[in-house]
Amino acid sequence: xxxxxxxxxxxxxxxxxxxxxxxxxxxxxxxxxxxxxxxxxxxxxxxxxxxxxxxxxx
Numbered sequence: 001x002x003x004x005x006x007x008x009x010x011x012x013x014x015x016x017x018x019x020x021x022x023x024x025x026x027x028x029x030x031x032x033x034x035x036x037x038x039x040x041x042x043x044x045x046x047x048x049x050x051x052x053x054x055x056x057x058x
Contacts, residue, residue: 006043014042 008022015038024031025039040047 011039011042015039 008019011017012019012022015035017035017038021031021035036047039045
């Protein structure tokens, strides 16, 4: 998140996610798909492209 110049506070404000979810992200724990989608939108990240790259690397 810091790589994109977005603070966790900004993510909470823009995505409407709580600090518990931020802690789960930092601990590499599971989060809901809708939360992941919101994060990708805010960070301008294309999840589909990354998933395709992961699938092709196997």
